[in-house]
Amino acid sequence: MHKKPDPARRSERSRQAILQAARELVTEVGYAKLSIEAIAARAGVGKQTIYRWWRSKGAVVFDSFLALSEDTQGMALPDTGDIEADLKTVMRATVAEFADPAFEAPIRALNMEIVADPELAAQYRDKLAGPVDEAKKERLRSAQRAGQIAEDADLDLALELLYAPVYQRWLLRTGPLTPEYADALVDAVLRALRP
Amino acid sequence: MHKKPDPARRSERSRQAILQAARELVTEVGYAKLSIEAIAARAGVGKQTIYRWWRSKGAVVFDSFLALSEDTQGMALPDTGDIEADLKTVMRATVAEFADPAFEAPIRALNMEIVADPELAAQYRDKLAGPVDEAKKERLRSAQRAGQIAEDADLDLALELLYAPVYQRWLLRTGPLTPEYADALVDAVLRALRP
Amino acid sequence: MHKKPDPARRSERSRQAILQAARELVTEVGYAKLSIEAIAARAGVGKQTIYRWWRSKGAVVFDSFLALSEDTQGMALPDTGDIEADLKTVMRATVAEFADPAFEAPIRALNMEIVADPELAAQYRDKLAGPVDEAKKERLRSAQRAGQIAEDADLDLALELLYAPVYQRWLLRTGPLTPEYADALVDAVLRALRP
């Protein structure tokens, strides 16, 4: 019979050290060359302590990003009343973030994990993407109330039309991520959403 | 000094055996648990023969899919004169293909490779995605000539608006891939492209 | 500072459970594969309780045998007046005991411990071998008084001549342990000890 570990006895110090080590190593050697052995060594922790609390290397890396963005919660998008200007601001920022080489390696690692592991994908949706998407939809609803977007527009689809092209370009490296691209994207999507 | 292998001397029988073994093993054990060792054993081939001709596990898997779709070349999209109907036909087919569980494992493996390895991504663009995209753009150009789409529309962006949402939904498992979804997507994109 | 445990507070129930578990496990999995972890689990006892009272795995196993043979104390050898007959009786019994496959594993384990650990060897001499050897020497002294053995014979050496060959045969598996062998041994040793 398999006994589950008792979470009450979990060492917070070890947990933090492991997550930090994972974050550091992903940026240093990349996700593919990352080993649990190295994480344990860097964190000054026995390997078993990792295996006790995480299912896989991916779960550790995933949690290390979760922990990072726990303070990103509750943010709201700018609302100047001009949906076009606001969206362009947001999308230009998004595009710039993706283009930042410092985030390249870890975010790509995170995405590989999510693609490969449905369970992590679910966690990602619930804990990271979900709240952010809700904030984005709230801004779009505000635009609906202002009559800038059709009342019957499918906001989930709208979000996908806005973000999926950027995501795909970045993930598959199929094109440059420039501010002009962000603007063109917003223009096109707003045309599709016009009342 | 390192001598490059002479492609003329390459054993076609071994190459085919390796590609087939790779294809079989990807579907059987998944990409993550696939090993060069296992491919060599299944193909009845020395490991060196694999290392001589491919850079990495990913390159072998990638080639094994290339070989499969070599006959998919030169296809053209339907052109009944009604861009909306034609696109809905195509997108419904695309959505159905993605939803097919039989292709799930290998296609996901292929995408993981492309995401992780920029060189394979380039090959993918040139040899697989490129020709298909060109055919799709050709259909859109035909619609432009027919006045169904704005003359100055950015066709690359148009393709991304059509396909990226589907790709993202599938890759991140963020939503169901239904015919209704395909139709809604086409409707939205055509609104964005209207003259 | 390190505080020694207070023997008065020792749980007799735990002690017995540990010794019994050790005995069972030695016969089941052999001494080499025996672990303190397994003993603790089988005995339903915390690991610390073992470490508190014993220095090593060997010490536990050793004690578990000590406990078994605590009732063997105070026995005396047969004395019919005929040293040859008596010794043959005793040596035949000894040989039979060694040949019994049921005792093979645990006794071998005990011997490995004694060979490896001088401190346990000392305990063994004092608590197990010593009394038995004294009884054997007493029988030889009786034979000396009866004039069947030289008065100046070295009885320690005599015991070694009798028992070491049997012990060696058993330990190194260098030959069969038969009643005939026991008789031949007694004959030879008695020739060496003749007045």
Next chain:
Amino acid sequence: MHKKPDPARRSERSRQAILQAARELVTEVGYAKLSIEAIAARAGVGKQTIYRWWRSKGAVVFDSFLALSEDTQGMALPDTGDIEADLKTVMRATVAEFADPAFEAPIRALNMEIVADPELAAQYRDKLAGPVDEAKKERLRSAQRAGQIAEDADLDLALELLYAPVYQRWLLRTGPLTPEYADALVDAVLRALRP
């Protein structure tokens, strides 16, 4: 299915390095704390190379001693015509060898292995003990021819009477190993073997 390695392809260089490393480490850290991991590291060899050719840690250590004494073969005992003097010379040397603290650790390790593993015990008999015992018996036969030992004496038993007591004293640390002890032993055994 399990494939046996091909001995023809075995690397002699690796074999020697492993045996030497094993010999060094046994004397440095003792048998109990010896690890295959350490042997591989010291020998500059992959662990698999050890597991490929040896069943266990014990087998490696055993072989490392075998290799050492391969040149000890074919030796003969002194034969001055005086069996008592010759035996005392030999037994004093044997006793001195056992008492040498430099050989203590490795020889004890070797014996633990032989005691624990019947297969190694068989190898030990055939390759190490056998030839030496034959040489000893040859000397005794010579004494038989000279009329110093009974013609019908059991020479195997004679050897055991001579060597087992020394072996037991050393193994169980039950007494000192002095030249006087060697002499007393020879005296006693010769009395037992007298014609």
Next chain:
DNA sequence: AATTAACCGAGACGGTACGTCTGGTCTTTAA
């Protein structure tokens, strides 16, 4: 009766080593 100090079961912890698996290189033999 309340306090208190030790033992107790339990099990997490930092570690070491296990025996296996794979990566990528090198060598041998045959075609």
Next chain:
DNA sequence: TTAAAGACCAGACGTACCGTCTCGGTTAATT
């Protein structure tokens, strides 16, 4: 020269135990 075969060095895998530690919960002997 290429290929099959497979030994080699290297090192990560996930597991088993080590011996230490901390946690609540008895238990027994003082207060």
